[in-house]
Amino acid sequence: MTPFNTNGLDYTILIKFIDGTATPAEAAEVTAWLEAAPGNRELYFQVKDILDQQYALHVTQDETTQRWQQIATQLQETAAPTPIRRLRWLKYAAVILVLVIAAGMAAYVLLQQPKQPSLTMLVSEKTTVQSILLPDSTRIWIKPGGTLQYRNVKNGLRELWLNGSGYFEVVKNTAVPFKIHTTNINIIVLGTSFTVNDDKHDASVIVNSGLVKASALHQETIVRPGERVATKGGSLQLDRVNAQLYAAWKDGDYKFENTSVHEIKELLHINYGYDVEILQPQKFRNTRISGRVLITDELSLCKSLGGMLEADVRKENNRIIIQPK
Numbered sequence: 001m002t003p004f005n006t007n008g009l010d011y012t013i014l015i016k017f018i019d020g021t022a023t024p025a026e027a028a029e030v031t032a033w034l035e036a037a038p039g040n041r042e043l044y045f046q047v048k049d050i051l052d053q054q055y056a057l058h059v060t061q062d063e064t065t066q067r068w069q070q071i072a073t074q075l076q077e078t079a080a081p082t083p084i085r086r087l088r089w090l091k092y093a094a095v096i097l098v099l100v101i102a103a104g105m106a107a108y109v110l111l112q113q114p115k116q117p118s119l120t121m122l123v124s125e126k127t128t129v130q131s132i133l134l135p136d137s138t139r140i141w142i143k144p145g146g147t148l149q150y151r152n153v154k155n156g157l158r159e160l161w162l163n164g165s166g167y168f169e170v171v172k173n174t175a176v177p178f179k180i181h182t183t184n185i186n187i188i189v190l191g192t193s194f195t196v197n198d199d200k201h202d203a204s205v206i207v208n209s210g211l212v213k214a215s216a217l218h219q220e221t222i223v224r225p226g227e228r229v230a231t232k233g234g235s236l237q238l239d240r241v242n243a244q245l246y247a248a249w250k251d252g253d254y255k256f257e258n259t260s261v262h263e264i265k266e267l268l269h270i271n272y273g274y275d276v277e278i279l280q281p282q283k284f285r286n287t288r289i290s291g292r293v294l295i296t297d298e299l300s301l302c303k304s305l306g307g308m309l310e311a312d313v314r315k316e317n318n319r320i321i322i323q324p325k
Contacts, residue, residue, distance in 0.1 A: 177190055178191075184216055194208055242263075
């Protein structure tokens with residue numbers, strides 16, 4: 001079993017953190033707790049899933065409290081005095097029980113419902129970056145060649161199907177989590193900004209702000225600002241990146257921070273689909289670039305990178321060639 005480290009965490013703070021009502025100090029406490037042990041992330045997902053389910057099933061706080069009082073009475077009849085923190089956990093466990101029962105009832109109802117309607121195209125494939133504003137003020141940019149679809153839902157466009165790559169600035173709505181489905185990965189958020197890349201074989205999610213829950217290959221993980229999760233080698237792999245760079249394709253505004261040539265090579269491939277060849281790579285081993293540039297087209301891309309790297313940078317068909325001067 002994966003170890004947990006409660007580390008004295010009050011679960012009411014965890015709930016506030018998920019709801020977005022935690023103070024900066026409480027948010028810092030939860031962040032430290034998430035880092036304390038691998039199992040804490042798993043517990044976070046369990047709690048978040050239960051709360052999302054509560055919102056979706058419209059289980060009221062009064063109903064939850066009433067059920068808890070009934071169970072608490074039974075516990076008091078049989079249990080010895082319990083420390084306050086354990087009582088809080090027992091209370092939370094009782095809420096879980098209520099929600100699991102409600103979820104079971106909802107699952108039965110869903111099985112009786114007719115088949116889901118087909119997907120409707122929201123953004124069709126184009127050769128330019130497309131931007132769209134959803135009814136809830138969520139903003140989305142779709143990379144050239146990508147498409148975005150949805151099903152008719154009651155609570156607005158909060159569940160989408162992406163083919164290709166997109167950047168999302170999701171408006172927070174604790175009652176209706178925002179969901180994105182791709183060929184290789186699924187994402188659930190409440191309110192955040194992030195990039196999704198999916199090329200049919202591999203997928204990645206790169207977070208600029210907030211928290212994202214990504215699931216693929218029978219695994220789940222939380223992705224935080226400056227982190228990237230990718231499907232590689234049959235598993236989800238997490239690493240740290242400059243998230244802004246991987247979203248810069250939408251407006252060409254690049255902010256390099258100690259960026260290596262290897263990172264530039266990966267960036268050009270992910271953002272634009274270019275194959276990058278670096279001639280005499282040993283001469284760029286210690287090269288790093290920092291600064292802000294606006295890249296509007298292929299010519300400005302090669303010119304800007306050439307000046308920052310002090311190298312010759314040229315485009316040949318779908319290749320970018322970088323070589324020392």
